[in-house]
Amino acid sequence: MSDFSQRFLFEDTDVRGELVELDQSYAEVLAKHAYPEPVAQLLGEMLAAVTLLSDILKYDGLLVLQARSSGPVPLLMVECSSEREIRGIARYDAEALGSASTLRELMPEGVLAMTVDPKVGQRYQGIVSLDSETLSACLSDYFALSQQLPSRFWLNADGRRARGLLLQQLPADRLTDAEERAASWEHLVTLADTLTAEELLGLDNETLLYRLYHQEVVRVFDAEPLRFGCSCSRERSANALVSLGEVEALQLVEEQGGAVHIDCQFCNQRYPFDAADIAQLFAGGGSDAPSPTKH
Structure with a gap:
């Protein structure tokens, strides 16, 4: 599979993880429009993010991430269905792009709406401020400040491949001491922070997890396929x-x-x-x- 997500679990602590790799579906999204490199990269990170979020949010329907700003990229929108089909689009001002490359430069005063649109029941929406340097940091900050379980994101895309890593702290089970839980979480996050963009984009999951966590007991689950799909009709x-x-x-x-x-x-x-x-x-x-x- 060239497009999949894969869950893993640390056996000795209350932390789970998720890795996502998008190749063909990312290529199909980019093939629909001729995006400049920084826009294509940011769109790839959004696609990886919506996939990771779809695996931690329970829903039967559609998960939508829609970012708006006053800058060169006024709109980014990606979706992931409960059938694991993804799609995405970006709107940009070619003349205003210039040398902009970071999230703050591309989407100043940006706001991200995260919407769960179930087939049955009420919609849920969370608002994320895009005021950090990266989309990874914005999502991590949102989960740190919300009532959700503590979660950290690492996202990268290069116009050919989009990849993401998620760590999420689970309710106390294996570790019940608050200090031990905090120390374990900090240790695993610190190791993940050493991951470079080249490693995230270039290494297979087994190699990546071994490089980061070879001293931990990690259980890896079967990969779940993803694909490009459009819900228009x-x-x-x-x-x-x-x-x-x-x-x-x-x-x-x-x-x-x-x-x-x-x-x-x-x-x-x-x-x-x-x-x-x-x-x-x-x-x-x-x-x-x-x-x-x-x-």
């Missing part, structure tokens, strides 16, 4: 037109020369609808197939 596009109302939808068709095209920003798929399609929609005929009219 002709039906969803049709629903957007239905929400406009029949008169407005037909007017839009006329204004656009006989057919309105709804484009998916994530995968570039185009869904055309002409007047016959609109009539079929509002007559209750559904949107399964376009009309015979040439688009």
